[in-house]
Amino acid sequence: MRPRVLVIEDNRLNLELVTDLLEAGGYIVDQARTAEEGLHMAHEALPDVILMDLSLPGMDGLAATKALRADPATGHLPVIALTAHAMMGDEKAALIAGCDGYMAKPIDTRTFAASVAGFMALANLHRTKKEAAN
Numbered sequence: 030m031r032p033r034v035l036v037i038e039d040n041r042l043n044l045e046l047v048t049d050l051l052e053a054g055g056y057i058v059d060q061a062r063t064a065e066e067g068l069h070m071a072h073e074a075l076p077d078v079i080l081m082d083l084s085l086p087g088m089d090g091l092a093a094t095k096a097l098r099a100d101p102a103t104g105h106l107p108v109i110a111l112t113a114h115a116m117m118g119d120e121k122a123a124l125i126a127g128c129d130g131y132m133a134k135p136i137d138t139r140t141f142a143a144s145v146a147g148f149m150a151l152a153n154l155h156r157t158k159k160e161a162a163n
């Protein structure tokens with residue numbers, strides 16, 4: 030089955046680029062332009078992975094990730110942060126907020142879809158291990 034990915038990104042060009050790369054990589058892509066819209070869609074679609082731009086108008090990506098984690102319906106979904114600010118502080122903040130991984134923009138178009146698959150596999154492996162330990 031093709032994995033479903035929800036991309037939450039307010040920049041139209043980035044959103045189209047990421048969507049094209051993921052669709053070429055075999056994903057079904059849902060798009061959201063705001064955190065609020067993304068949270069709603071995450072609930073509806075329960076995607077296999079969420080790509081979260083950290084810099085969004087209104088609610089930002091960190092707050093949206095915390096909201097996803099706090100909700101039992103969406104708390105288990107893998108979230109990968111996307112940010113233009115390739116700084117250690119942002120990576121740390123993303124992980125503290127509950128993101129499973131972090132990708133800096135501009136993205137590497139050659140490896141993007143494979144990187145998403147790698148993050149998704151790793152996040153699912155960690156969850157399986159955690160569940161086994163409980």
Ligand code: MN
Nearest residue numbers: 039082084085
């Ligand atoms: Mn943005």
